[in-house]
Amino acid sequence: MLEIYGAKLPSRLILGTAQYPSPDTIGEAVRAGGASAVTVSLRRESAQDAAATGPGGKFWSIVRSLGVPVLPNTAGCHTAREAITTAQMAREVFDTNWIKLEVIGNHDTLQPDVFELVEAARILCDEGFEVFPYTTDDLVVAERLLEAGCGILMPWCAPIGSARGPVNLDALRSLRSHFPDVPLIVDAGIGRPSHAATVMELGYDAVLLNTAVARAGAPVYMARAFSAAIKAGRTAWHAGLLEPRDIAVPSTPVIGMATFT
Amino acid sequence: MAELTLVVNGRRAAVSSRSLGALLSELSYEGEWLATAVNGVVVHRDDRATHVLCEGDRIEILSPMQGG
Numbered sequence: 001m002l003e004i005y006g007a008k009l010p011s012r013l014i015l016g017t018a019q020y021p022s023p024d025t026i027g028e029a030v031r032a033g034g035a036s037a038v039t040v041s042l043r044r045e046s047a048q049d050a051a052a053t054g055p056g057g058k059f060w061s062i063v064r065s066l067g068v069p070v071l072p073n074t075a076g077c078h079t080a081r082e083a084i085t086t087a088q089m090a091r092e093v094f095d096t097n098w099i100k101l102e103v104i105g106n107h108d109t110l111q112p113d114v115f116e117l118v119e120a121a122r123i124l125c126d127e128g129f130e131v132f133p134y135t136t137d138d139l140v141v142a143e144r145l146l147e148a149g150c151g152i153l154m155p156w157c158a159p160i161g162s163a164r165g166p167v168n169l170d171a172l173r174s175l176r177s178h179f180p181d182v183p184l185i186v187d188a189g190i191g192r193p194s195h196a197a198t199v200m201e202l203g204y205d206a207v208l209l210n211t212a213v214a215r216a217g218a219p220v221y222m223a224r225a226f227s228a229a230i231k232a233g234r235t236a237w238h239a240g241l242l243e244p245r246d247i248a249v250p251s252t253p254v255i256g257m258a259t260f261t
Numbered sequence: 262m263a264e265l266t267l268v269v270n271g272r273r274a275a276v277s278s279r280s281l282g283a284l285l286s287e288l289s290y291e292g293e294w295l296a297t298a299v300n301g302v303v304v305h306r307d308d309r310a311t312h313v314l315c316e317g318d319r320i321e322i323l324s325p326m327q328g329g
Contacts, residue, residue: 016329026327041328042296044270044321047288055294056325063325073328081301088303089296089323160329210329 002036002205004183005098005130005151007069009036012200012230014071014185015223016210023058025219030066033223037069039100039208041076042090071132073100078113080120087124099124100132100154100187110160110188114141118148125149134187137171139178146182153179154187154208157199161211163191166199176203193222193229200233201241268319282310284320296323 002009015035020026030038040063045055054061063070072090077083080103087099103120105113112135121131125148133145137155145153155175158164166172166189175184186199187208196207207230216222264275269288278284281297281304297304298321304312314320 016327018327018329020327039328041326042323043326045324045326046270047290050295050324051289051291055290055292059327060294060325075328085298085301085303089298089321092303092305093294093296093323093325 002183004132009069009206010034011036011227012206012234013223013227014039014206014208015213016208017059017063018210019214020219023062025214026059027062027066028220029213029223030068032220033213033227035068035223036206037071038063038066039071039073039210040094041073042086042093069098070094070096071098071100072096073134074102074120075100076104077102078104078116080116080123083116083120084123087120087129088127091129097128097130098132099129100134102134112136112156114138114144117141118144121145121150122148132185132187137168137175139171139174142175142179146179152183152185154185156188157186157195158189158191160188162189163212164189165191165195169198169202172199172204173202193225196226197229197233197236200230201236203237206230265314265316265318267314267317270320270322276314279314280310281308281312281314281320284314285309285322288322290322294325297321298323 002012011034013033013035014037015030016039017026072094074083074086077086083103103113103116105111121133124131131150132152132154133150134154135141142153157166183205185206185208186204190196190209191212213219213222264277266275276287278287300319
């Protein structure tokens with residue numbers, strides 16, 4: 001079973017909660033996919049809305065009812081200072097030391113600012129946070145994050161929401177081989193269940209995704225599809241995959257073939 | 262009592278409250294699912310009642326929201 005910061009997660013799918021057609025659909029998708037945790041955020045809310053339905057409204061009521069751990073994020077932060085303050089506020093609201101640390105460095109690609117990310121990770125780890133850093137697939141940055149105290153790495157496989165799937169398998173493979181004992185979760189860029197299966201076949205520990213489920217034609221069915229793909233990829237990795245070869249190798253034995261000439 | 266002019270969640274607001282705790286009540290924010298910061302520094306739940314507000318303070322009041 002996947003263990004992160006001492007917590008045992010019963011599945012290898014973590015789902016985001018944004019962009020669903022309705023709050024009810026979030027709950028149905030999380031249940032259908034068997035997600036072991038969900039990501040949430042903190043945002044301004046008008047006093048009128050907060051007073052009418054309670055802070056967070058129906059969304060938060062449904063997420064609480066799911067009984068799965070929440071992983072608050074620092075989405076939208078562009079500096080270490082912003083991310084640290086957001087993390088501290090999230091800890092107060094959600095009563096968890098978990099924080100998905102996002103520090104965005106580029107508006108077009110939503111690429112992490114890895115310099116601010118490492119700085120924020122160091123400070124938050126020192127403050128007792130259990131940091132889930134959203135990072136690139138850069139090996140040296142990964143080393144710095146681990147040195148900062150992170151117990152897990154969450155590299156992207158493509159830009160957030162792009163649905164492109166793993167664009168640099170070599171880099172993902174390199175991270176896996178360099179850090180065999182560190183939980184690795186692909187976060188961002190997954191568009192299809194086959195993408196999720198692919199990274200799980202590399203030996204990744206879990207997948208975090210949002211848009212591919214939330215914006216699917218039928219999010220609940222898509223959550224189920226991702227769950228199946230993740231399990232398939234994980235099982236395949238355990239089973240041991242063939243390495244690609246440049247030449248054909250007959251699968252049917254040639255010994256004992258009849259001769260007709 | 263003279264009003265204070267604050268910036269609450271990015272909008273100017275004239276209020277009579279002198280503490281962060283009183284401000285939340287004045288603006289009808291209720292419940293435990295809130296986080297607060299003043300001038301970029303977190304003010305924890307237990308400290309809100311005694312946190313004195315000053316003219317021009319920038320207040321952030323945040324609630325749980327969807328996130329990826």
